């Protein structure tokens with residue numbers, strides 16, 4: 098029988114536990130048990146560590162985790178993250194303990210180093226940098242950008258957008274801070290880092306550390322003329338890492354790309370670069386008839402171009418068929434370890450040729466195990482929020498969130 102390896106959330110304390118313990122301690126106990134059990138550490142060591150944590154908690158309402166607890170916790174957070182198809186590699190995550198850094202400048206420098214080490218000349222290494230934890234009753238360190246590398250989106254006078262439409266708000270914020278982009282479709286945004294209780298600071302990334310791949314197609318010579326490129330490193334920076342009740346709101350992490358993320362979503366989505374009509378046109382397809390399946394055919398060629406270009410550039414990438422097979426292998430391995438694989442079907446199944454992959458036919462359970470990553474809401478208030486709040490009856494924080502996505506937000 099498969100059993101969850103860990104507590105599910107919202108957390109319900111098991112009857113044998115001292116229910117009067119604060120959540121933080123209950124979470125700590127849960128994690129420390131998992132840590133000691135999976136690392137085959139002696140029970141005596143667990144008891145000693147728990148006593149220490151209780152002591153710490155009495156003094157400071159929090160506790161300081163060991164390097165090892167963080168290193169393993171970050172890996173398990175990846176393993177537990179129900180949206181990720183690439184979890185077979187969870188144990189190979191490189192964990193950088195950077196909790197000692199106290200200034201935005203130092204954190205920026207450490208992020209630059211992270212990007213260099215993780216990009217590794219194209220041979221991408223999954224890496225996480227863990228900065229100082231949130232303290233009780235205080236906001237944590239925040240990186241405002243959703244990812245370490247994102248392209249700006251510039252709203253034009255006629256309403257059109259140059260660049261990534263997803264980044265229009267952040268781009269405008271960067272501009273308000275005094276940043277000025279070149280105005281191309283692929284301007285890398287600066288990083289905005291905010292220390293607890295301080296004003297946010299922005300930093301331009303040195304261009305030589307942002308590896309990019311120019312897009313060409315294995316057969317269509319004209320494809321290069323589209324002038325497309327994408328960055329090599331997908332590095333998420335707006336999710337907090339939670340281990341044993343301790344929250345790390347600045348803990349950017351990266352893996353490598355699966356081709357559909359770029360070829361289907363970033364390039365293909367109507368609300369992103371919206372390239373299907375352009376590609377279909379160049380392919381000479383009949384874009385006036387849905388029956389010609391021009392969108393599907395253009396999508397395939399975009400994805401072939403992404404795989405071709407990354408491979409040519411020597412940058413790690415995985416196609417969706419391989420990723421699906423790896424995920425199913427991970428599923429199998431986890432079953433052998435008597436663990437379930439929490440999974441969000443809609444996020445796991447790739448957005449292209451779904452039924453050709455085993456993951457499509459697999460039933461999945463999206464349970465929330467911890468450690469895990471939790472999405473953080475943006476810190477800026479947009480005009481939309483202002484209008485929405487003005488019309489709202491109850492001015493609570495929930496209103497900024499999409500009700501259909503609230504499951505991905507903080508609890």
Ligand code: ARG
Nearest residue numbers: 331352353354355358359363
């Ligand atoms: N989908 C996001 C993007 O296109 C990246 C998300 C993380 N992806 C990954 N392979 N680790 O930039």
